[in-house]
Amino acid sequence: MKWVAAPVALSAALLLAGCTPEQQRGFLPAGSEGATNHTDGITGLWVTSWTVLLAVGVLTWALIIWATIAYRRRKGQTGLPVQLRYNMPIETFFTVVPVILVLGFFAFTAQEQSKIESRYENPENVVEVIGKRWAWDFNYTNEDVFFSGVQVQTDTEGEPTEETMPVLYLPVDKTTEIRLETRDVIHSFWVVEFLYKKDMIPGQTNYMSFTPTKTGTFMGKCAELCGEYHSMMLFEVKVVEQDEYDAYIKSLREAGNTGEAGIDLNPNQDRFYGDQAKAQNE
Numbered sequence: 001m002k003w004v005a006a007p008v009a010l011s012a013a014l015l016l017a018g019c020t021p022e023q024q025r026g027f028l029p030a031g032s033e034g035a036t037n038h039t040d041g042i043t044g045l046w047v048t049s050w051t052v053l054l055a056v057g058v059l060t061w062a063l064i065i066w067a068t069i070a071y072r073r074r075k076g077q078t079g080l081p082v083q084l085r086y087n088m089p090i091e092t093f094f095t096v097v098p099v100i101l102v103l104g105f106f107a108f109t110a111q112e113q114s115k116i117e118s119r120y121e122n123p124e125n126v127v128e129v130i131g132k133r134w135a136w137d138f139n140y141t142n143e144d145v146f147f148s149g150v151q152v153q154t155d156t157e158g159e160p161t162e163e164t165m166p167v168l169y170l171p172v173d174k175t176t177e178i179r180l181e182t183r184d185v186i187h188s189f190w191v192v193e194f195l196y197k198k199d200m201i202p203g204q205t206n207y208m209s210f211t212p213t214k215t216g217t218f219m220g221k222c223a224e225l226c227g228e229y230h231s232m233m234l235f236e237v238k239v240v241e242q243d244e245y246d247a248y249i250k251s252l253r254e255a256g257n258t259g260e261a262g263i264d265l266n267p268n269q270d271r272f273y274g275d276q277a278k279a280q281n282e
Helices: 002-016 039-070 088-117 242-254 274-281
Strands: 125-132 135-140 145-148 167-171 176-182 187-191 196-200 206-210 216-222 234-240
Touching: 039 088, 125 167, 125 187, 145 242, 167 242, 176 187, 176 196, 196 206, 234 242
Parallel strands: 125 176, 167 234
Antiparallel strands: 125 135, 135 145, 176 206, 187 196, 187 216, 216 234
């Protein structure tokens, strides 16, 4: 497969040399570059794929336009042109090339997916994320503390208010496993700049494994239509240095948020978390 990858990569590099940074990453989110150990590979697969497909599309349309012009009916011509029953070289070409393209896309996609889906044997950091209508709970398993979120509220201009935004803290450069659970319906955990999302299925534990490699704040949201306030099921991920992460964990412990928020809690957060939401807003 290397003999296919090398010329494709070289062609893509030459084609993208004159493109803007946005075009070079295929118009993916700006903060995605180097956000985790997987994002650059995902970006490379995405950009290479649409570059190859764009080249195939240009060639196909060029041949169609050429055939339309070269073999058009000219003035004074009557009847039908010579009818060919088959053309073995052309038919072979249009059979073999698509098969090669499909196999190539499948192989590189499967290779990248295998990297993304592989779980760490001994992750340095483990967080259980629980989706609920319409917010998030975060159990920091190794530290035995938790954060319980409330539904994001908006200001007079319809923008989310920072004090109601659930925030997931992760230490930079630490192998991390996210265990995904849901307390009610199907949700989907999506950190936009991480270029990856995974569904949260009732009665099933799903996993995401990655290493955050860049500090910063990243936007997250539920990517599965889950009810009336689905659009407000937002959160943020803050990737920070270890000292700041330890300070945050300490603040949760001092606030009494020890133990775990289980998936057996009441899914009606307005009833169950009303007092806590009020306290957080104060």
